[in-house]
Amino acid sequence: DAEITQSPRHKITETGRQVTLACHQTWNHNNMFWYRQDLGHGLRLIHYSYGVQDTNKGEVSDGYSVSRSNTEDLPLTLESAASSQTSVYFCASSVSGVETQYFGPGTRLLVL
């Protein structure tokens, strides 16, 4: 069955380190999204991509970057991790449009 996976599921890192979170989907969806979820803020869009080589900034993109070299993967990189980036990160994909998205299981990131 097609699916969307994220790795690692849990990560502890130190302030200043570079961290990359992986997202892989087997639905062949063109659209992929990264969100962070924090208490009191709901889901906030970090970056998104509508196809290979396409990337766009979302609401809270500072300190994050993405690249899209193929349809299946959209890795999220924290250039220099900060304690404020401690959060749960969700990757999502959709076949077209933005309204019906399928989410991965999430990555819990703790920055010490």
Place this chain on the structure above:
Amino acid sequence: GQSLEQPSEVTAVEGAIVQINCTYQTSGFYGLSWYQQHDGGAPTFLSYNALDGLEETGRFSSFLSRSDSYGYLLLQELQMKDSASYFCAVGIDDKIIFGKGTRLHILP
């Protein structure tokens, strides 16, 4: 600005009906979506209203009124497994904006 407002918490009794409202301060969006999220889990898509009116999917129904800037999710025959957070969301331009979520508590 663009914002979605929904109640932070709602409590209902098992077997009853509950309505979760979503009001928005935005324009030019494509439609209203609803997602469910259980504790520790990922959001899962429930429904989407592209047009005004009621959409029904089993025990869940969703409604949209663009003229009133308002929508709601209706859950019938509540079951304990429906205890979760529910998020409304709109697609604007090429992005999706989520409300902050409504925590649904179900009493036996």
